[in-house]
Amino acid sequence: MADKEVKVKVICSVAPGFEQIALNECKDKLKCECEKELRGRFSVTITIKEIHRLSELRAVNHFWVIVKEIETPFKSIENDEKSIQEYLDNLAAELNWENGLLAWKTYKIFEKSRPLNPSVKRKPKMESDVQDVEEIPLNYVAIDPLTAGQALAFRVTTQRTGKHIFGSPFVDRYFGSGVQDLFNWKVDLTNFNIKVVVHVLDDSISVGIQLTEDCQALRNLTHFGPTNLRANISYGLLKLANTKPGDIVCDPMCGGGSISLEGAVGIPGTFHVAGDNHEKAVENASDNYTALSKLNKTENSTLPMSVLRMDVYHIPLRTACIDRIVTDLPFGKKSGNKERNMFLYPNALYEMARICRPKGKAVLLTQHKKALWKALMICKLWSMEYCTKINMGGMNISVYVLGRTKDKFTPRSLKTTEGVKARHNPRVKKNEEFLKNNINENLDKLHIENKDCENKQQNDLIKEIETLN
Numbered sequence: 001m002a003d004k005e006v007k008v009k010v011i012c013s014v015a016p017g018f019e020q021i022a023l024n025e026c027k028d029k030l031k032c033e034c035e036k037e038l039r040g041r042f043s044v045t046i047t048i049k050e051i052h053r054l055s056e057l058r059a060v061n062h063f064w065v066i067v068k069e070i071e072t073p074f075k076s077i078e079n080d081e082k083s084i085q086e087y088l089d090n091l092a093a094e095l096n097w098e099n100g101l102l103a104w105k106t107y108k109i110f111e112k113s114r115p116l117n118p119s120v121k122r123k124p125k126m127e128s129d130v131q132d133v134e135e136i137p138l139n140y141v142a143i144d145p146l147t148a149g150q151a152l153a154f155r156v157t158t159q160r161t162g163k164h165i166f167g168s169p170f171v172d173r174y175f176g177s178g179v180q181d182l183f184n185w186k187v188d189l190t191n192f193n194i195k196v197v198v199h200v201l202d203d204s205i206s207v208g209i210q211l212t213e214d215c216q217a218l219r220n221l222t223h224f225g226p227t228n229l230r231a232n233i234s235y236g237l238l239k240l241a242n243t244k245p246g247d248i249v250c251d252p253m254c255g256g257g258s259i260s261l262e263g264a265v266g267i268p269g270t271f272h273v274a275g276d277n278h279e280k281a282v283e284n285a286s287d288n289y290t291a292l293s294k295l296n297k298t299e300n301s302t303l304p305m306s307v308l309r310m311d312v313y314h315i316p317l318r319t320a321c322i323d324r325i326v327t328d329l330p331f332g333k334k335s336g337n338k339e340r341n342m343f344l345y346p347n348a349l350y351e352m353a354r355i356c357r358p359k360g361k362a363v364l365l366t367q368h369k370k371a372l373w374k375a376l377m378i379c380k381l382w383s384m385e386y387c388t389k390i391n392m393g394g395m396n397i398s399v400y401v402l403g404r405t406k407d408k409f410t411p412r413s414l415k416t417t418e419g420v421k422a423r424h425n426p427r428v429k430k431n432e433e434f435l436k437n438n439i440n441e442n443l444d445k446l447h448i449e450n451k452d453c454e455n456k457q458q459n460d461l462i463k464e465i466e467t468l469n
């Protein structure tokens with residue numbers, strides 16, 4: 001019988017490109033051995049009794065406990081379909097499943113005991129599945145997966161990389177049939193309790209049991225829009241911005257609010273301002289905020305976040321009041337269009353620079369690299385600190401970490417053709433009006449703050465605003 005003090009190896013999947021962020025989080029929070037595996041994955045060695053702590057990891061998407069990793073299994077057998085079929089058919093019976101299944105059971109007991117957003121529960125894929133989809137009432141405490149037989153349903157899912165004479169469905173079928181013979185579990189591709197995952201990478205095979213349910217990355221959302229960002233990617237962006245307790249973070253193009261919601265729950269001590277100019281987006285973000293607040297309700301506090309309708313050309317916040325700006329810009333595909341981005345991006349950068357405090361940072365995610373590079377050439381108020389690529393649903397997306405430069409902030413600093421066009425835009429004009437009208441108020445606030453602040457950049461900014469008056 002397996003023992004909860006036993007250590008198991010768990011593989012975590014992360015957004016490719018954010019492995020280091022996930023590893024740092026894992027080391028900080030779990031204080032256990034972890035190392036990078038392939039692109040988009042890292043491994044953790046953890047005791048079964050602590051397996052529930054994996055749910056604290058916000059940068060990960062899925063995780064599965066390893067039953068067995070086999071190097072070069074195919075070398076010892078003939079490279080023909082029949083021999084491989086036979087090998088896969090017999091493989092399940094040769095493995096020791098005890099620790100993996102105890103880890104699965106322990107995690108499930110924990111998972112069923114905690115409140116989750118309804119969106120995290122698996123949904124039927126097709127309308128026709130609806131009548132079949134009844135939550136299987138399973139007592140995870142009482143069940144022994146080794147002997148439960150038909151009381152448990154399972155599926156096998158294979159991911160294959162490399163050149164083989166067989167495909168993934170071949171592995172699903174023959175390895176799955178061996179698992180069924182061994183445990184007598186029911187096969188159910190939709191309503192399964194156990195998901196056995198097989199990874200075939202070139203000459204190696206690894207067999208695992210997935211611990212996470214589907215849709216972990218949508219854990220903060222109940223109301224969806226066309227371009228919702230995954231929670232684990234939102235976490236990665238906030239970490240790239242080096243968001244720390246005490247910081248006020250703004251997402252001025254928040255859509256359904258994914259980044260701010262993740263920050264409010266996942267990075268303690270931070271406050272989040274989420275805005276969007278689209279009525280429906282603001283409605284979704286507010287509804288998501290309300291639903292998530294109920295889940296995270298504590299006696300003395302509400303979720304540290306505000307949602308408001310705002311136009312990024314004219315953010316209703318005073319100058320230099322934000323520590324971090326973290327946003328997912330419209331790529332010009334599902335949201336906005338590419339031509340408009342050439343105008344939107346420089347103006348957004350400019351207005352973000354106004355609200356960002358000296359030495360503040362912005363982390364921007366976009367697929368429209370050209371528009372962002374051009375915007376950075378136009379708006380000199382940001383310097384590029386770091387740029388990385390992540391993979392989001394098969395798309396290569398760029399993430400830019402920008403630092404606020406010392407360059408002078410003036411409402412008239414857009415000098416290029418786009419800048420000239422921008423200055424004739426009624427929204428930019430309105431912004432300039434707004435700044436002029438509010439400048440004294442901003443100045444007063446900055447003077448008050450400056451009593452305790454010896455920051456030279458802050459003083460420069462005050463002088464700058466004075467010269468504008």
Ligand SMILES: C[S@@+](CC[C@H](N)C(=O)[O-])C[C@H]1O[C@@H](n2cnc3c(N)ncnc32)[C@H](O)[C@@H]1O
Nearest residue numbers: 228229253254255256258276277278311312328
């Ligand atoms: C890529 S989506 C953001 C998606 C969001 N991260 C989420 O998870 O739902 C870009 C958002 O920018 C907003 N947007 C576009 N132009 C804007 C503007 N001028 N001011 C404010 N928001 C704007 C769009 O309404 C859209 O919701």
